[in-house]
Amino acid sequence: MSDLLLRIANDRSSEAFNALFKDYRPRIKAFMMRQGANPALADELAQETLLTVWNKAALYSRDRGSPTNWIFTIARNLRIDRLRRETVWQELTDHHAETLEAPTVAPDDAMSLTQRQQRVQKALATLPDEQREVLVLAYVDALPHSEIARKLSLPLGTVKSRVRLAYQKIRSALEDLK
Amino acid sequence: MTAIIQHHVDTATLMSFSAGTLNGSLAAVVAAHVSTCSHCAREVAAMDLVGATLLGGLPVPLQAAGEDHPPMPRPTLVSPAPAAEETAVSEDSAIIPAPIRKRFGISGKNIRWQRLAPGVWHYRFSQDGENAGDLRLLKIAPGYRMLEHGHGGTELTLVLEGAFSDSTGEYLPGDIQEVADEIEHSPVADKVAGCICLIASEERARFRGVVGKVVQAWTGL
Numbered sequence: 379m380s381d382l383l384l385r386i387a388n389d390r391s392s393e394a395f396n397a398l399f400k401d402y403r404p405r406i407k408a409f410m411m412r413q414g415a416n417p418a419l420a421d422e423l424a425q426e427t428l429l430t431v432w433n434k435a436a437l438y439s440r441d442r443g444s445p446t447n448w449i450f451t452i453a454r455n456l457r458i459d460r461l462r463r464e465t466v467w468q469e470l471t472d473h474h475a476e477t478l479e480a481p482t483v484a485p486d487d488a489m490s491l492t493q494r495q496q497r498v499q500k501a502l503a504t505l506p507d508e509q510r511e512v513l514v515l516a517y518v519d520a521l522p523h524s525e526i527a528r529k530l531s532l533p534l535g536t537v538k539s540r541v542r543l544a545y546q547k548i549r550s551a552l553e554d555l556k
Numbered sequence: 557m558t559a560i561i562q563h564h565v566d567t568a569t570l571m572s573f574s575a576g577t578l579n580g581s582l583a584a585v586v587a588a589h590v591s592t593c594s595h596c597a598r599e600v601a602a603m604d605l606v607g608a609t610l611l612g613g614l615p616v617p618l619q620a621a622g623e624d625h626p627p628m629p630r631p632t633l634v635s636p637a638p639a640a641e642e643t644a645v646s647e648d649s650a651i652i653p654a655p656i657r658k659r660f661g662i663s664g665k666n667i668r669w670q671r672l673a674p675g676v677w678h679y680r681f682s683q684d685g686e687n688a689g690d691l692r693l694l695k696i697a698p699g700y701r702m703l704e705h706g707h708g709g710t711e712l713t714l715v716l717e718g719a720f721s722d723s724t725g726e727y728l729p730g731d732i733q734e735v736a737d738e739i740e741h742s743p744v745a746d747k748v749a750g751c752i753c754l755i756a757s758e759e760r761a762r763f764r765g766v767v768g769k770v771v772q773a774w775t776g777l
Contacts, residue, residue, distance in 0.1 A: 404616040447601070450608035454576040464580050465684060467587035467655060468573065468600075498609045516575040517607045518614065523572060524709075538568035545567050545603065552602060 386435040399428050406453050413461050413520045423460060427453045446495060457520065494552055501551035509544035512537055561593050563731035569710070570596060574603035581689035581756035584681075585712040588653035588754055589732045651716045651752060656681075667693065675700035689758045696720070696745035696752075709758030711735045718749035 385394035403424045410420035430452050448470060455466045502510060515526045523541070527534040565573070565586055572578040573586045590596045651664055660681055669677035675697035683691060689709075693716075696702055702720070713720075713733045720727050722743040727733055735741060745751035 405611060405614045408614045408616070409611055446608040446612050447604045450611045451604055453611065454607060458576050463684065464688065465584070465659065467580070467583040467659075468576065469587075494605060495609060498605045499613070502606070502609055502613075513606060514610060516571065516577055517610045520575065520577050522577045522579070523568065541568045541571050545571060545606075548606060549602060552605075 386432060395428075395432055398431070402428060402449060406449070409453055409518065410457060410461065412518050413457050415461055419461075423453075423456050427456055430456075497551045498548055501548045505544050505547060509540050509547075512540045513544055516541070561595070561730040563725070563727060563733060564593065565589055565596055565712075565732055566734050567599075569712075569734060570599055571603050571606075574600050575607060579687060579689045579709075579756075579758045580683055581691035582710060582712050582758065584656065584659070584691050585714050585732070585754055585756045587655040589714050589730070591654050592730050653714075653716070653754070656754065669693075669695060676702065689756060691754070691756045694751075694753050694755050696750055698745060698750040699747045700750070701742050701744050711755065711757040713743075713756075714754045716752045716754055718751035719746040720744060720751045720753070721746075 382394045382398045385391040386398065403421070406424035406427050407417070407420045410423045411417065415423065427449065431449060451468065451470045455468060455470075458464050458466045458468075502513070505513075511530075512523075512526055515521045515529070516523070521529065523537045524534055526532075527537045530537070569578065569582070569586065573583055573590075578586065590600055652662055657663065667679050669679055672678050677695040678692050680690070680692040683689075694702065696718075698718075711734070713727070713735075715727045715729050715731050717729060719729075720743040722741055724733070727743075
């Protein structure tokens with residue numbers, strides 16, 4: 379993944395872009411449909427997400443943020459802007475990394491981004507089902523916590539504490555990589 | 557806002573922000589806080605990783621996997637626009653957090669404060685979206701008490717200048733307070749500096765008390 383984006387960024391490799399496109403287009407399309415977009419619109423937004431990746435790839439460098447984070451934040455923001463027609467208050471992840479953290483990660487540490495992703499993946503896989511469920515409903519189905527509570531017939535406080543517990547575990551899986 | 561921030565955004569609220577499901581007004585206040593709080597900015601980046609992982613793990617629908625998508629036409633090369641240099645922020649507008657300044661084009665100078673009650677002024681932002689909630693600036697004179705109010709859903713308050721305190725502690729610039737459903741509270745502004753804050757609630761704040769009721773009737777708050 380990381381290499382694909384780097385090749386897009388450095389070499390403007392359309393071959394690399396096509397590989398990324400092929401891999402992510404159906405996933406982003408599914409992501410948009412979970413928010414209620416029809417298939418045609420969902421596909422259009424998936425293409426727009428990936429075109430934004432292409433156009434902004436030059437801003438990407440391996441020592442800043444994770445490439446998949448980038449795709450997610452672009453897709454999430456498009457979903458807020460185009461499907462819900464609301465104001466987007468979130469910035470792309472890299473923006474934070476760029477402005478707030480010293481951009482001096484040694485190239486040797488570049489692996490840690492892939493590592494971070496793997497740690498999160500592993501932590502997510504080992505979460506109790508009830509904790510994983512609330513994260514999927516929030517991130518993939520775009521449901522606010524109050525709606526998750528209604529859907530699962532749980533008090534809002536229970537949903538929030540499941541979210542907090544889940545994040546604590548994910549956070550501690552990332553701790554020693556900091 | 558160089559003081560060390562003591563009161564951060566609750567984890568569950570921050571995760572809603574990262575997932576993109578937080579009510580618009582609340583998201584505005586969180587964005588304003590995150591823009592000056594490196595701690596919360598890093599948390600959001602880690603939370604975004606959760607979204608990225610879940611997105612990357614979404615099963616590809618069978619027909620989509622088999623579909624032969626036409627290859628992407630080579631997009632025209634767009635050289636990245638240089639990041640817009642932010643024009644020098646005057647002393648007056650420095651209290652308005654960057655995301656709010658950018659979105660509403662407001663500075664400290666052109667705020668048209670409206671008087672709500674003795675010692676209390678506000679400025680309400682008009683927003684898109686039916687469920688955007690209520691977002692406003694509130695200015696409280698030194699030593700004055702904010703109007704006692706209840707609110708529907710969560711309320712977030714970010715201190716921009718001065719300070720306020722209530723039974724839960726003291727809140728300085730950059731600090732954020734989250735108050736849950738239906739709790740009534742009436743914080744007191746700093747005796748010397750007063751307080752200017754950015755305040756959001758999921759639904760319209762319902763200001764109470766005699767003055768509050770009169771004001772509500774007048775202004776349709």
